[in-house]
Amino acid sequence: MKLYRTWKVKPYVLVLPALLLAVVFAYRPFVITILNSFHTVNLGGVRMQFVGVENYQRLFASESFQASLSNTLRFTLFFVPTNITICLSAALLSNREGKLATLNQIFFFLPMAVGLSSAMMIIKMMFNPSIGIINHLIGADIQWFNDPKAAMALLVIAGVYLDIGFNFLLLSAALRNVPKELVEVANLEGAGKMSIFRYLQLPLIAPTLVFVLMTNIKDAMLISSPVLILTEGGPFRSTQTLVYQMYLEGFKSGNYAMGSAIATVVFLLTFTILLSLLHLERRRVYYQ
Amino acid sequence: MRRLFIIALLALFAIQGLMALGTPEKTNEQVKTITWWHSNSGLAGKASDALVDSFNATVGKEKGIQVQAVYQGKSNDVLTKTKAILQSNTTRDLPDLVQLDGSAVLDIRDQKQLIAMDDLAKADGYDLSNIIEAARLSVTYKNKMIAMPFNSSTILLYYNKTAFEEAGLSHTPKTLKELGSTAKALLKTDEKGKVTRYGFANVPTTYELIVWLGQQNGLSYITDEENGHTGPPTKVLFDENGTMVNFLSRWKELYATGAVENLTSDLNGAFASGRVAMIVASTSNLTTIFSMVGDRFEVCVANFPMVDEKATGGVNVGGGAIYALDNGSGNQAAAWEFVKFAISAEQQLKWHVATGYFPVHQDTYSLQAFEQHLAQNPHYGVAIRQLMASNPKLQGIWVPSAYQIYYAFQSGILKMLQENRSAEETSKALEREINSYFSEFLRMQGQ
Numbered sequence: 001m002k003l004y005r006t007w008k009v010k011p012y013v014l015v016l017p018a019l020l021l022a023v024v025f026a027y028r029p030f031v032i033t034i035l036n037s038f039h040t041v042n043l044g045g046v047r048m049q050f051v052g053v054e055n056y057q058r059l060f061a062s063e064s065f066q067a068s069l070s071n072t073l074r075f076t077l078f079f080v081p082t083n084i085t086i087c088l089s090a091a092l093l094s095n096r097e098g099k100l101a102t103l104n105q106i107f108f109f110l111p112m113a114v115g116l117s118s119a120m121m122i123i124k125m126m127f128n129p130s131i132g133i134i135n136h137l138i139g140a141d142i143q144w145f146n147d148p149k150a151a152m153a154l155l156v157i158a159g160v161y162l163d164i165g166f167n168f169l170l171l172s173a174a175l176r177n178v179p180k181e182l183v184e185v186a187n188l189e190g191a192g193k194m195s196i197f198r199y200l201q202l203p204l205i206a207p208t209l210v211f212v213l214m215t216n217i218k219d220a221m222l223i224s225s226p227v228l229i230l231t232e233g234g235p236f237r238s239t240q241t242l243v244y245q246m247y248l249e250g251f252k253s254g255n256y257a258m259g260s261a262i263a264t265v266v267f268l269l270t271f272t273i274l275l276s277l278l279h280l281e282r283r284r285v286y287y288q
Numbered sequence: 289m290r291r292l293f294i295i296a297l298l299a300l301f302a303i304q305g306l307m308a309l310g311t312p313e314k315t316n317e318q319v320k321t322i323t324w325w326h327s328n329s330g331l332a333g334k335a336s337d338a339l340v341d342s343f344n345a346t347v348g349k350e351k352g353i354q355v356q357a358v359y360q361g362k363s364n365d366v367l368t369k370t371k372a373i374l375q376s377n378t379t380r381d382l383p384d385l386v387q388l389d390g391s392a393v394l395d396i397r398d399q400k401q402l403i404a405m406d407d408l409a410k411a412d413g414y415d416l417s418n419i420i421e422a423a424r425l426s427v428t429y430k431n432k433m434i435a436m437p438f439n440s441s442t443i444l445l446y447y448n449k450t451a452f453e454e455a456g457l458s459h460t461p462k463t464l465k466e467l468g469s470t471a472k473a474l475l476k477t478d479e480k481g482k483v484t485r486y487g488f489a490n491v492p493t494t495y496e497l498i499v500w501l502g503q504q505n506g507l508s509y510i511t512d513e514e515n516g517h518t519g520p521p522t523k524v525l526f527d528e529n530g531t532m533v534n535f536l537s538r539w540k541e542l543y544a545t546g547a548v549e550n551l552t553s554d555l556n557g558a559f560a561s562g563r564v565a566m567i568v569a570s571t572s573n574l575t576t577i578f579s580m581v582g583d584r585f586e587v588c589v590a591n592f593p594m595v596d597e598k599a600t601g602g603v604n605v606g607g608g609a610i611y612a613l614d615n616g617s618g619n620q621a622a623a624w625e626f627v628k629f630a631i632s633a634e635q636q637l638k639w640h641v642a643t644g645y646f647p648v649h650q651d652t653y654s655l656q657a658f659e660q661h662l663a664q665n666p667h668y669g670v671a672i673r674q675l676m677a678s679n680p681k682l683q684g685i686w687v688p689s690a691y692q693i694y695y696a697f698q699s700g701i702l703k704m705l706q707e708n709r710s711a712e713e714t715s716k717a718l719e720r721e722i723n724s725y726f727s728e729f730l731r732m733q734g735q
Contacts, residue, residue, distance in 0.1 A: 040732045043395070045375055048734045058728065063721060064692055130557035145553040233691075235491075235552040236699040251368070253689040253725075254395060255732060 036260035043254045055261040065262070067237045068245040072266075075155060075241060076220035083160045083167065083216055084209075090164070091171035092197065105172060112165030120229040123158055148238030151231050155239055158226040163219060167212050174208035175201060210281045214274055221270040242266045318352040320622040323383040325370070327363040327608070328643075331575060332439070335642035343629045353622040363389040363608060367396075370613075374399055382615035384623040387438060389608040390426075393686045394516075396611060397429050403612040406433040408624040419631065422680040423648045426605040429686075430518055435609035436627050439645045441572040442603045442675050443499055443592050448474075450585035451485070451565040460590035464538040467566075467593045471547035474565040487547035489555055489564040492539065493697040494690070495606070496568060499592060502682045503601030504531045511726075516686030520733075521726055527719040535595050536704060536711035543705050550702060556580060568592060570606060571671040574644040589667045591674045602678020607645060637661070646672055687722075688729035696721045 037055055039047040059065050094104040111119070127134050127144040135142055144154045178201050186196050202209075224243035227233060233240035233248070240248075242262055250259025328336040340357045348354055360366045367388055373381050379401055388396065396402055405427075409416050416424060416433060423437035447460060455474050461467040471487025478484050492500060501510050508531045511521035526532035542548055551558055556573060558564040560580035569577070574589070581587050592603050610630070612623050629635060633651035637658050640647045646668075652658055653672075662669045687693055696718060704714040 040734065042733045043398075048732070058724075062724070064695070128554060128557060130554060130561040130563060143551075146551050233695065234698070236702050237695045240695070248691045249689075252691050253729075255689065255728065257732060258728070 033260045033263050036257050037264045039257055041256040041260075045256055055257050056265075059258060059261050059265070064237065064240070064245065068240050068242045068262075071152075071237075071239060072221060072223070072241045072243075075152065075159075075223060076217060078152070078156050079159050079220045079223075080213065080216045082156055083163055084213060086160055087164055087167035087171055087212070088209075090168050091175055092201075095172060095175045105168075108168040108172075109165050111161055112169075116162060116225055117229060119161065120158060120226055123154075123161070124230055127154055145231060146235050148235055151235060151239050154230065155223070155226060158230060159220065159223060162226065163216065167216070170208050170212055171205065174205035178204045210277070214277060217273055217277070218270060221266065221273070242269075320353050320617075320619050322353060322355045322385065322619055322623050322626055324355055324357045324385040324387070324610075324626070325360045325366050325383040326357060326387040327359070327361065327366050327389075328387070328439070329359065332643045332645075333359060335639055338642075339630055339635060339639065342635075343626055347625060347629050351622070351625060353625055355626050358383070363387075363392075367392045371395055374401060380615050380617070382613045384615060384617070384619050385610050385612055385627065387608055387610050388435075390606060390684050390686070391690050392611075393427075393429065393434075394520075394688060394690075397434055397686075399613075401614045402434065403614050403620055404432050404434045405436045405610075405612060405627070408612060408620060408627070409433075411621070412624055412628070414628060418650050419648050420650055420680075422605045422675060422678060422682075425517075425680055425683055427609045428517060435611045436631060437605065437607070437609045437648045438630065439572070439608045439643070440605050440648055441570045441607040441645055442605060442671055443495065443568055444571055444574075444671055444674070445590045445592055446559060446567050446569055446573075446577060447588055447590060448559070448562065448565045448585050449588040451562075452588075460588075461593050462591070463594050463596055463599075464542050465596070468542040468545045468547070471542070471566065472545045475545075475547040483549075485562065486549040486564045487545070488542075488566045489549040489551035489558055490568060491550050491552050491698050491701055492535075493701075494685070494694045495570075497535070497697055498684050499601075499603050499682070500535050500595050500599075501526050501531045502604060503599040503679075504534060504595055505598055505601075507601045507679050507681050510685050511687060515683050517683060520730060521685075521687055522730065523726060524719050524722050527715045532715040532718065533711045536701070536714055538595055539701070540704070540711060550705065552698060560584070571644055571646065571668075572607065574667060574671075589670050591670065600679075601682045603674055604678070604682045604684050605675065606684060640668070644668065646675065687726070689725035692725055693722055696725075 036047065038050060038052060040049050040051055040055075041047050090108050094101050094108065126132050129135055129141070129143050129145065132144075134144075142150050144150050182200055183196060186200055191199075222243050223241050224247060227239055227241055227244045228247065231239040233244055243266060246259050246262040246266065249255045249262060324340070326336055336357060340355045344354050360369055366386060370382070370386050370388070370392075373379070374396075382401060406416070419437065423440050424433055426440070427433055427435040427437055445460065451474055452460075457470060457473055461470045467488060474485065474487035475483065476485035490496065498510065498515075502508055502515075508529055509515050509525050510531075511524050513519045513521045515521070549558075549564060551564065555564070555567045555569065556577055557580070559567045560577065562585060578587060594600070610627055612620060612627070614620070630639075631649050633647070633649045633655060636647035636649045636652045637655055639645060640652070640658075641661055647653065647658070662672075700714055700718045700721070703709060704711070
């Protein structure tokens with residue numbers, strides 16, 4: 001009897017530390033954020049008054065928020081396909097035997113080992129329009145930080161660089177798990193590289209691909225650190241993303257209610273997109 | 289094996305605890321330690337270390353005060369850290385002194401832990417009129433000097449003198465109109481018509497507009513409550529007093545010359561590479577720009593161009609100031625001793641020579657060493673003469689949502705230029721957007 005009881009307590013004790021951390025650092029802030037977004041909150045972070053959806057109304061009416069929303073969606077639209085194409089091509093190209101292939105894989109994987117901030121600082125120097133190496137190499141005079149289009153492109157480049165290591169790792173592991181016999185059989189039957197990819201590899205790596213797609217969308221919707229370091233939302237708000245605006249409102253302007261409202265919007269938006277994708281995945285992707 | 293490892297780890301922690309216990313407490317009651325958080329790096333960092341060292345070796349030693357200078361990152365980072373402590377109410381972690389820039393005022397001015405420099409000076413019988421008026425007013429809130437101006441700067445016109453000579457230009461532009469004709473003369477294109485050198489580059493935003501709007505008609509306020517210096521602003525005044533429309537019309541003419549590039553970042557780089565012949569920037573960029581340009585061409589500085597002949601207000605004082613905070617240690621008087629030392633005529637001269645920030649103490653200007661320094665470095669003299677001729681009441685704006693306002697100006701002006709909107713329309717749109725930030729702020733504070 002006594003033994004039975006200790007067994008019943010043990011799982012709770014074991015889950016407690018993780019639960020505690022989750023409550024303190026995730027669930028509680030989550031609830032507070034949603035609460036704040038329905039109140040006015042003063043500079044000291046004290047909730048003053050319940051205002052219903054007024055914060056949201058003001059938010060959607062503001063030009064700055066509209067810019068952030070459209071920038072974030074634009075970024076996601078550019079970033080996700082570019083990133084997946086590049087990571088998948090890299091994984092396919094380096095999916096072979098031999099020492100050189102390993103070296104290749106290491107190169108693709110390497111960006112993961114460089115800290116985000118340091119990488120962004122280096123990119124900032126490389127893309128400096130007047131003294132940077134990139135303009136010098138391509139012999140162009142692109143105003144990376146002054147032209148809205150170029151700044152968005154730069155952000156996509158930075159985003160791809162940040163994600164390539166991890167995505168490459170996942171995709172290349174998935175490709176390796178494709179049974180070699182099947183590929184050999186297909187080869188013997190005279191299938192070309194394209195059809196092997198299309199009919200054999202792609203269906204088999206689909207679950208991983210969906211995972212990569214989802215994390216990419218999440219990363220794109222929540223992008224802020226590269227913006228913070230590279231462009232600070234400029235020029236002319238053209239790279240001001242939702243989470244960057246949340247940072248501005250909450251931490252720079254001390255407007256916690258607005259910051260919370262933005263955070264809630266970002267959460268709902270990302271959550272909806274991911275849910276609908278998940279729905280699609282259930283119907284289209286088959287697990288082995 | 290794993291258990292052994294855990295035990296070893298625990299033992300290590302325990303030993304560390306013991307070691308912390310053994311750290312000798314400062315037993316010397318006579319010596320008061322003052323902490324000063326600052327954001328001075330590079331040349332300014334060396335200069336502030338030298339300042340602290342010389343205080344600790346002289347006045348500090350005499351009076352039993354030791355200052356500990358802590359570099360806390362950029363000005364923004366210093367503010368973030370200070371704010372975090374103020375909000376968490378762990379007052380005793382606050383530094384005694386903290387150096388912050390203008391954007392910090394709104395967050396700090398109403399904190400109960402802030403000790404106004406005005407009060408510290410009064411307690412010591414120090415005459416604050418020793419500090420030059422424009423600098424003093426730049427940190428005055430509700431008629432009280434809340435901080436001590438320390439790293440003060442103003443805006444200047446930097447120009448490529450070699451390009452000026454090449455274009456046969458003999459004098460620098462005094463007004464925006466002249467800036468247009470000068471820029472046009474400096475414009476260079478290649479055979480294909482592509483611009484290889486712009487005359488001027490800028491998209492005006494808060495920093496420039498404080499001056500270009502404020503200097504009109506001798507002195508014009510940008511927001512009510514005297515640019516936010518007597519309380520939180522409730523509305524902007526630039527539309528109703530016409531200063532914005534006047535400025536925007538002149539800016540449109542300037543842009544129409546085709547010699548102005550809409551550059552928003554890395555202006556120093558564009559200038560140093562010779563792609564842009566004139567820029568406006570803070571005096572605190574003097575050393576950086578000179579070293580970036582090297583001997584590629586000759587750099588000179590001149591007064592910041594006025595909007596028009598009637599805009600006689602001059603320029604304002606920007607930069608940072610030192611704030612005293614109450615962390616419960618009762619070190620206020622000791623902290624004041626250091627502040628007094630740091631702004632003394634001699635120390636301000638050293639600080640100026642090392643960093644380019646201009647001296648805030650009146651007496652520095654009559655020191656012989658200062659005159660010698662100016663004779664050798666005439667560029668510094670330009671900024672100082674410009675400031676002395678300015679209306680000291682021309683001051684920066686203390687507004688909520690400063691970042692949003694910054695981008696509102698920038699994108700509003702760009703829209704006007706690219707979509708060919710009228711100056712009136714742009715001014716109205718800016719008024720609407722910025723006023724909404726003000727009302728948003730007041731709404732949040734429950735006012």
